[in-house]
Amino acid sequence: MTRRSSIRVVLSEAETPITLPARVSMTRRSAVRVLQLLLLTAAAPSLYAQQADAGAVRVAIINVELVVAEAREGKELRAFLQQTETQTRAALEANASRQQSLRQSAVGKGPDERRGIQHQIEDLRREAQRLADDAQRRATKREDETLRQINERLRPIVQQLIGEVGYDLILNASVGGVLHASARVDLTPRVIEMLQAQEQSESESSREP
Numbered sequence: 630m631t632r633r634s635s636i637r638v639v640l641s642e643a644e645t646p647i648t649l650p651a652r653v654s655m656t657r658r659s660a661v662r663v664l665q666l667l668l669l670t671a672a673a674p675s676l677y678a679q680q681a682d683a684g685a686v687r688v689a690i691i692n693v694e695l696v697v698a699e700a701r702e703g704k705e706l707r708a709f710l711q712q713t714e715t716q717t718r719a720a721l722e723a724n725a726s727r728q729q730s731l732r733q734s735a736v737g738k739g740p741d742e743r744r745g746i747q748h749q750i751e752d753l754r755r756e757a758q759r760l761a762d763d764a765q766r767r768a769t770k771r772e773d774e775t776l777r778q779i780n781e782r783l784r785p786i787v788q789q790l791i792g793e794v795g796y797d798l799i800l801n802a803s804v805g806g807v808l809h810a811s812a813r814v815d816l817t818p819r820v821i822e823m824l825q826a827q828e829q830s831e832s833e834s835s836r837e838p
Contacts, residue, residue, distance in 0.1 A: 690802040717764040
């Protein structure tokens with residue numbers, strides 16, 4: 630997956646560039662975040678509640694980023710985003726070129742003509758922003774749809790592996806994070822118990838004369 634990127638088109642040296650938002654490129658962060666969330670919420674509760682059999686803790690990793698990249702839907706998404714970025718960049722650069730031509734044509738013109746040209750330039754700037762916003766919306770919609778599709782295929786695979794092998798812990802190898810954890814490796818209840826005991830001890834000590 631490519632990291633987040635932006636398209637910057639300078640409309641003039643004196644003006645702020647138009648930036649095509651980052652979601653036009655496939656984002657590693659969003660793909661992994663959404664898949665982690667969906668995998669966690671989709672896992673069968675019984676898999677979390679069951680105590681693992683006696684023996685060594687079974688730990689595995691899944692590189693979610695690589696899974697997304699190699700999935701059919703992921704490849705199609707990457708191609709779509711690259712095409713969207715290329716087309717939008719070309720449209721924004723053409724828009725900037727038209728603005729530059731208008732600025733050059735304003736040289737030596739009277740006040741009324743310059744005002745008319747400035748209005749045209751402002752219209753082109755609004756058009757450029759609409760192009761960037763539209764590219765963002767289409768990229769975001771396609772990315773979200775693709776992640777849902779990949780999750781629907783990946784979820785039963787992960788559940789099958791948990792059921793067959795009895796993994797206690799499955800980690801996301803690409804950026805970290807837990808995809809599955811059994812009760813045996815969950816220290817949360819023990820930590821809460823120890824914390825409450827500590828609080829009780831401190832409370833009793835404060836009451837002693």
